[in-house]
Amino acid sequence: MATLEHRNHARSFLRKAEEYLASAEANLNAERYTVAAGDAIHAGICAKDAIVTQLTGSTVKGKDHALAAKELRRALGQRPDAAGAEKGLRELVSNKADVEYGVSLMSAVKAEALVRRARSLVEIAVRVVRLNG
Structure with a gap:
């Protein structure tokens, strides 16, 4: 169960997620697609941190972002949007290295898809953190 301090942290993570989004x-x-994709990835990660912190009281911070999707799924449990949230975060973090360290620029189509994924995760975080849903 999240304490007042944890709920405050969750709200801070949510605010960061909204700013990145x-x-x-x-x-x-x-039409700055690579930067848009990078911001979307960070929005998704911050949304995950907000959700997990609100629901469990803490979130794992580490370099292995693939574990973040599993952590999110566990925290969301049987909620109807759990599988979609996990899939969305997986897609975002699987593009992190290419976006931040790769030599290729992001296409409009790919960037739009990543921003949609991030928007969906931020919407879930708003429901969980602000609306206690």
């Missing part, structure tokens, strides 16, 4: 959407509109 807003930046991702602005960059997408400005």
Whole structure:
């Protein structure tokens, strides 16, 4: 069960997720696709941190982002959006290395898909953190 301190941390993670998402959407509109994709990835990770912290009281911070999707799925349990959230976060983090360290630029189609995934995760985080859903 999350304490008041943990709920405050969850709200901070959510705020970061919303800021990254807003930046991702602005960059997408400005046709800066690689930056939009990077912001979407960070929005998704922060949304995961918000959800998991709110539901469990803590979140794992580590370099293995693949474990983040499993952590998210466990925290969401039997909720109807658990499988979709896990899949979305997996897609986001699987692109992290290419976006941040690769030499290729992101396409509009790929960036749009990543921003959609991030938007979905942030919406779930809003329901869990702000609406206690």
